[in-house]
Amino acid sequence: MGIEILYQTEGEYLPITMGTKYLKVGGYQIDVAARQQDQAITIDLSLDHEGQVVEGKGAGWYVANVTLPPAAYLEVETGEADPESGSAIMEMEKQPVNLDQVVVNVWALPPAPENSEGGDE
Structure with a gap:
């Protein structure tokens, strides 16, 4: 299925x-894999004054936030045995990001500036 995109306002995105x-x-x-943590995180994105997407809310026009789910782990055998008990040694292995749990909220882009050049009205 993939990421969920939720449109918060009308317009161009x-x-x-x-x-x-x-x-x-x-x-x-x-x-997404590098940014995922053991708890859910939200990454806020804005347009700066030059129209570039930057991380953070205070940069200019708010355009999106991305929520990544907490990391999931699976207990797996290492292939080694405990020398005293003979039991398999286990470790926690981080699983790939479940993209079905990634949510992107998006807001419309700011209106284009009106062209004030070139005409008498």
């Missing part, structure tokens, strides 16, 4: 794409 490793919002890439 930045393009959102999900590759095998990166979520891209406009020109901003997020490495």
